[in-house]
Amino acid sequence: QVQLVESGGGLVQAGGSLRLSCAASGRTISRDTMAWFRQAPGKERRFVATITWNGGSTLYADSVKGRFTISRDNVKNTVHLQMNSLQPEDTAVYSCAGGASSYRLTGPKEYNYWGQGTQVTVSA
Numbered sequence: 001q002v003q004l005v006e007s008g009g010g011l012v013q014a015g016g017s018l019r020l021s022c023a024a025s026g027r028t029i030s031r032d033t034m035a036w037f038r039q040a041p042g043k044e045r046r047f048v049a050t051i052t053w054n055g056g057s058t059l060y061a062d063s064v065k066g067r068f069t070i071s072r073d074n075v076k077n078t079v080h081l082q083m084n085s086l087q088p089e090d091t092a093v094y095s096c097a098g099g100a101s102s103y104r105l106t107g108p109k110e111y112n113y114w115g116q117g118t119q120v121t122v123s124a
Helices: none
Strands: 003-007 010-013 018-025 033-039 046-051 058-060 068-073 078-083 092-100 118-123
Touching (some): 018 033, 033 078, 046 078
Parallel strands (some): 010 118
Antiparallel strands (some): 003 018, 033 092, 046 058, 068 078, 092 118
């Protein structure tokens, strides 16, 4: 079974940047659609970005388009999320997920395996 471990979260001021990493173990994820989701306190988990198995196509939530960039390194079995121009509304637990049949799928239930998440807090 695939295990995902996120890292890179923390506290940052509005306008700042963070780079999240997702390290996979157990097997290669090089053929899997991958995604980042986030869940703010008291809110439902929502997709942030998705990426195809080879990184050829990506999809972003409107709220982060132009600010966030998803990428992957299939040799290192990792996925990343570069977050720029962070706003307090970006505060959430960010989770890496994989296994959807298409990168166009944005529902959490479409993804088969998940990391535990990393906290991102953006102060005003």
